[in-house]
Amino acid sequence: MSVLETRGCSIRFGGVQAARDVSIQVGEWEIVGIIGPNGAGKTTTFNIITGFYKPNEGTVWFRGVDVTQMAVEDRTALGMGRTFQNVGLVKGSTVRENLKTAQHLRADYATVAGMLGAPRVFRTEREMAERADILLDILELGDLADTRVAGLPYGVLKRVEVATVLATDPDVLLLDEPSSGMGPEEAHRLGDTLLDLRREFGLSIAMIEHHVPLVVRVCDYVYCLNFGELLAEGKPEEVRNHPEVVRAYLGEDPDELGAA
Amino acid sequence: MTVAGPRVDLDQAEAAAEARAAAVEAEVVEKAKAEAYEAPFKPSPIGWFFRVALAAALVALVLVFPLDRPLSDVRLFSQAAIYAIIGLSLNVLLGYTGQISLGHQAFVGIGSFTSAYLVTVQQWPFAAAVAVAMAVGGLQALVLGGVALRIRGLYFALVTLSYGTVASDSLFGITRFTGGGSGQSAPLPSFAATPHRYYYFCLLVLAVVIWVDYRMMQTKGGRALLALRENPRVASTFGIDVKAYTLFAFVVAGVFAGLGGALLAHKNEVVQAQDYNFQLALIFVIMTVVGGLRSRSGVVIGSAFFALLSSGYLIEKAKVETLFRFLADNTFIPFLSKEVAALVLGPLLLLLTLTLYPGGIGQQIRPIQRWLAGHRFNLHDRGDKEVQISDVRA
Amino acid sequence: MLRGRLGRRRSSRLRPATNRLGPLAGLVGQPRRLLAVAGVVAVVGLFVRLELQQAVVIGLVGGAAYGLLALGLVLIYKSSGVFNFAQAEFGTVAVYALYVLKGPLGYPLALVGALLAAVLMGLVVERLIVRPLFDSPRVTLLVATAGVALMAIGLQFWIGEAKLRRIEPALSRPDRIAVLRQNVSDQQLLLVAALLALGVLLALFFSRTNLGLAILGASQEPVATELAGISVRRLSSFTWALAALLGGVAGVLFAPISGTFGPGELTRGLLIPAFTAAVLGGMTSLPGAFVGGTLVGVAQAGAISYKGLEALPGKGTVIVFLLLITVLTLRPQGLLGSRA
Numbered sequence: 003m004s005v006l007e008t009r010g011c012s013i014r015f016g017g018v019q020a021a022r023d024v025s026i027q028v029g030e031w032e033i034v035g036i037i038g039p040n041g042a043g044k045t046t047t048f049n050i051i052t053g054f055y056k057p058n059e060g061t062v063w064f065r066g067v068d069v070t071q072m073a074v075e076d077r078t079a080l081g082m083g084r085t086f087q088n089v090g091l092v093k094g095s096t097v098r099e100n101l102k103t104a105q106h107l108r109a110d111y112a113t114v115a116g117m118l119g120a121p122r123v124f125r126t127e128r129e130m131a132e133r134a135d136i137l138l139d140i141l142e143l144g145d146l147a148d149t150r151v152a153g154l155p156y157g158v159l160k161r162v163e164v165a166t167v168l169a170t171d172p173d174v175l176l177l178d179e180p181s182s183g184m185g186p187e188e189a190h191r192l193g194d195t196l197l198d199l200r201r202e203f204g205l206s207i208a209m210i211e212h213h214v215p216l217v218v219r220v221c222d223y224v225y226c227l228n229f230g231e232l233l234a235e236g237k238p239e240e241v242r243n244h245p246e247v248v249r250a251y252l253g254e255d256p257d258e259l260g261a262a
Numbered sequence: 263m264t265v266a267g268p269r270v271d272l273d274q275a276e277a278a279a280e281a282r283a284a285a286v287e288a289e290v291v292e293k294a295k296a297e298a299y300e301a302p303f304k305p306s307p308i309g310w311f312f313r314v315a316l317a318a319a320l321v322a323l324v325l326v327f328p329l330d331r332p333l334s335d336v337r338l339f340s341q342a343a344i345y346a347i348i349g350l351s352l353n354v355l356l357g358y359t360g361q362i363s364l365g366h367q368a369f370v371g372i373g374s375f376t377s378a379y380l381v382t383v384q385q386w387p388f389a390a391a392v393a394v395a396m397a398v399g400g401l402q403a404l405v406l407g408g409v410a411l412r413i414r415g416l417y418f419a420l421v422t423l424s425y426g427t428v429a430s431d432s433l434f435g436i437t438r439f440t441g442g443g444s445g446q447s448a449p450l451p452s453f454a455a456t457p458h459r460y461y462y463f464c465l466l467v468l469a470v471v472i473w474v475d476y477r478m479m480q481t482k483g484g485r486a487l488l489a490l491r492e493n494p495r496v497a498s499t500f501g502i503d504v505k506a507y508t509l510f511a512f513v514v515a516g517v518f519a520g521l522g523g524a525l526l527a528h529k530n531e532v533v534q535a536q537d538y539n540f541q542l543a544l545i546f547v548i549m550t551v552v553g554g555l556r557s558r559s560g561v562v563i564g565s566a567f568f569a570l571l572s573s574g575y576l577i578e579k580a581k582v583e584t585l586f587r588f589l590a591d592n593t594f595i596p597f598l599s600k601e602v603a604a605l606v607l608g609p610l611l612l613l614l615t616l617t618l619y620p621g622g623i624g625q626q627i628r629p630i631q632r633w634l635a636g637h638r639f640n641l642h643d644r645g646d647k648e649v650q651i652s653d654v655r656a
Numbered sequence: 657m658l659r660g661r662l663g664r665r666r667s668s669r670l671r672p673a674t675n676r677l678g679p680l681a682g683l684v685g686q687p688r689r690l691l692a693v694a695g696v697v698a699v700v701g702l703f704v705r706l707e708l709q710q711a712v713v714i715g716l717v718g719g720a721a722y723g724l725l726a727l728g729l730v731l732i733y734k735s736s737g738v739f740n741f742a743q744a745e746f747g748t749v750a751v752y753a754l755y756v757l758k759g760p761l762g763y764p765l766a767l768v769g770a771l772l773a774a775v776l777m778g779l780v781v782e783r784l785i786v787r788p789l790f791d792s793p794r795v796t797l798l799v800a801t802a803g804v805a806l807m808a809i810g811l812q813f814w815i816g817e818a819k820l821r822r823i824e825p826a827l828s829r830p831d832r833i834a835v836l837r838q839n840v841s842d843q844q845l846l847l848v849a850a851l852l853a854l855g856v857l858l859a860l861f862f863s864r865t866n867l868g869l870a871i872l873g874a875s876q877e878p879v880a881t882e883l884a885g886i887s888v889r890r891l892s893s894f895t896w897a898l899a900a901l902l903g904g905v906a907g908v909l910f911a912p913i914s915g916t917f918g919p920g921e922l923t924r925g926l927l928i929p930a931f932t933a934a935v936l937g938g939m940t941s942l943p944g945a946f947v948g949g950t951l952v953g954v955a956q957a958g959a960i961s962y963k964g965l966e967a968l969p970g971k972g973t974v975i976v977f978l979l980l981i982t983v984l985t986l987r988p989q990g991l992l993g994s995r996a
Contacts, residue, residue, distance in 0.1 A: 052499060075504075420935070431969065
């Protein structure tokens with residue numbers, strides 16, 4: 003059984019068909035890549051999966067549960083963790099505070115108890131801080147724990163974001179362009195990190211990615227989207243050499259490419 | 263015919279650019295790391311002496327200075343403490359949550375009238391009346407919060423403004439509840455029956471509010487508010503129920519405001535509807551913004567400052583009135599009475615804050631705060647550079 | 657290709673179909689305009705049945721003042737996306753100027769002076785407050801304009817003191833004609849006429865003149881407008897001056913109807929109803945502001961004189977609040993606005 007699955011999801015915004023009949027599966031322990039030119043509906047698909055958009059047609063399944071109508075935060079509680087294309091972090095807070103914010107669902111006290119100073123709250127908060135530090139150490143970010151997010155370089159932010167999502171205790175990671183803003187070397191290291199994470203945390207991963215070498219190296223399966231529709235799927239090498247995919251990337255009509 | 267190839271080695275140029283970018287990034291990260299590793303600064307005994315002395319002086323100013331002041335002055339100091347509570351209430355909305363309220367006089371006034379009515383008409387004990395005032399304040403804020411979830415942006419600001427005038431024109435005009443034009447009397451509580459005692463009581467309440475506010479920001483609720491202010495989508499992927507926590511913020515602000523209102527009523531010993539006009543609501547917003555959003559001490563100082571300014575105390579003590587009188591007698595400038603000064607100076611300070619010092623007082627006093635907490639004095643430590651009114655998401 | 661896209665957009669957005677058909681022709685083909693007109697007719701009919709005919713007349717006059725202010729609010733919102741909380745203060749400042757100038761200059765010249773004072777204030781506010789904050793979020797500007805309003809009120813308290821002053825109307829015959837058994841004074845007629853005239857002039861200005869089109873263009877596509885060689889900042893000054901002029905007209909014509917005025921009076925009495933009128937009309941529609949002002953004025957006058965509501969204080973404020981909430985929750989795009 004797949005961990006995460008969309009079945010025939012379609013969504014329209016006004017007259018624009020942003021996704022049409024998209025069916026994607028992420029199996030246990032798989033790393034699945036989603037590729038496609040700009041505007042192909044990759045992030046839209048992510049938004050359907052995580053619940054920002056409700057599809058006009060189709061359903062989203064998580065470990066055999068239909069989550070199509072479920073609120074975003076409830077999906078997080080089930081074990082979906084996602085990153086954003088333009089870094090989903092609380093920029094005014096420090097790195098550690100971000101990881102504590104992401105442990106929102108682990109904090110099993112009432113905020114009012116915390117406001118009145120119940121001792122249990124202090125204990126829970128300390129545990130959350132320790133857990134944050136462990137995760138930061140794993141991602142080699144321990145030194146930056148007390149640094150404010152706002153000033154950090156983009157590549158580092160992407161790593162911080164991964165740490166933050168791990169703090170939500172996910173089963174599935176949904177990564178939106180994790181290697182953007184990274185050089186080839188950094189991207190290679192990111193690949194190692196992803197493989198490590200899968201091993202250490204038992205994660206399944208779905209990622210939107212443009213960096214082809216990374217996709218080919220780490221992904222078990224790849225979906226290619228174009229104009230909101232699935233163009234091709236299969237093993238990374240197959241998809242990369244698929245004639246439709248090649249045409250979608252290079253484009254026959256440059257004007258059309260520009261419009262997308 | 264030969265095709266002209268690229269005249270530079272593009273691969274090499276790209277590699278060089280990447281190396282440059284990597285070097286810059288590494289430098290930033292190294293700097294942050296170096297700061298993390300740097301041995302923590304410990305002030306010398308003399309340093310500690312000066313820090314303790316300054317802190318003691320500040321405490322003395324608040325605790326000892328009012329002792330031998332006339333009663334009318336002490337009432338104003340109580341008002342300063344109460345405004346600080348109101349400022350912290352507004353800070354929960356404007357600062358932490360990014361919701362605007364231009365109708366905060368309604369939040370406060372409802373607390374005032376509830377407490378005054380219960381104590382005077384229903385003969386309730388003071389503590390119970392204040393507790394109910396807080397509950398009623400929280401409840402009406404909850405309802406307004408529900409509206410805020412539906413109506414977003416600048417339009418919600420308009421709704422709050424309109425809501426505030428409804429409260430002052432209509433709700434506070436219901437004679438049975440508010441005592442009509444002459445107002446509802448609200449006696450001082452028996453355990454703090456002199457203005458001095460009441461002042462210390464207000465300080466105590468303010469201390470509790472500051473503590474509760476501080477604790478809130480140390481727990482998941484406070485972090486949830488900061489996250490949903492910056493980006494509700496990101497907050498919800500962290501598992502935060504954005505709607506529930508927005509309502510939570512409104513309730514907290516409403517409870518604080520209800521408390522402030524109740525204290526204000528008993529400080530004045532009478533509540534009159536015409537005091538809760540929309541100018542007051544704007545003064546509340548101004549004192550919070552000038553104080554500095556999300557800066558607890560900034561908001562407290564800003565609020566106290568505006569309480570003393572709008573009551574005319576500062577103008578009187580600074581002997582500026584003589585200057586105003588001189589100007590009025592010798593130039594065409596009319597006399598600026600102390601009652602009006604806040605209406606002229608307040609917006610001026612607001613506009614200065616918005617255009618030049620978006621962090622408000624909180625940002626300006628940050629070096630002193632850090633120094634008091636045992637850090638090196640660094641005049642340029644302005645902390646959170648992005649603090650500004652623009653954080654209000656509307 | 658870029659230029660082609662911008663060009664198409666400009667032509668389609670800058671000339672809404674209604675403008676090409678002329679100001680009145682729009683009423684026919686469009687159901688939502690019919691809806692608004694039907695709403696007004698229904699309210700008036702209801703009022704006549706409830707024996708509130710006089711409220712209709714009072715409401716139409718009050719509504720004209722709201723409409724005039726709302727035109728200014730819409731103008732500023734359309735051109736720069738700002739909610740101008742200082743709009744009513746343009747009116748109060750004009751009234752004060754009128755009061756001071758009418759002695760030395762005589763009433764007609766003083767009126768001109770008063771409007772100039774309002775325009776001057778509009779220009780100053782634009783230059784000192786709006787322009788430095790041009791790139792900041794709209795809410796900053798909202799708070800800033802609220803600050804401007806408070807400062808203007810403070811200055812009025814300072815210079816004018818906290819007392820009510822008398823101001824006589826420009827045209828003094830009190831009971832010129834009777835409409836639905838309600839006597840209407842010359843001044844009230846003048847106010848309604850001013851709204852109608854300015855409304856039509858503005859509609860023509862925005863559909864027929866290059867400057868009007870440029871302002872609309874600047875609000876939709878500031879970059880494209882700059883590329884076309886038009887200075888967005890100059891347009892901003894012009895819009896604020898125009899909005900201030902409208903506010904000034906509302907002030908000098910409305911204040912003499914009650915005969916007295918004091919500091920901040922128009923902000924207290926007119927600002928929120930005017931905003932509600934603008935919101936009713938969809939916030940970006942000039943005819944909408946016009947219709948919205950009428951609706952708010954009539955609804956308010958009806959609530960005040962309705963017998964069943966006598967126990968409730970501040971009825972006028974409550975009805976405006978209810979209107980505002982209802983429109984924003986049920987039809988956020990307003991009666992005449994189009995869905996975003």
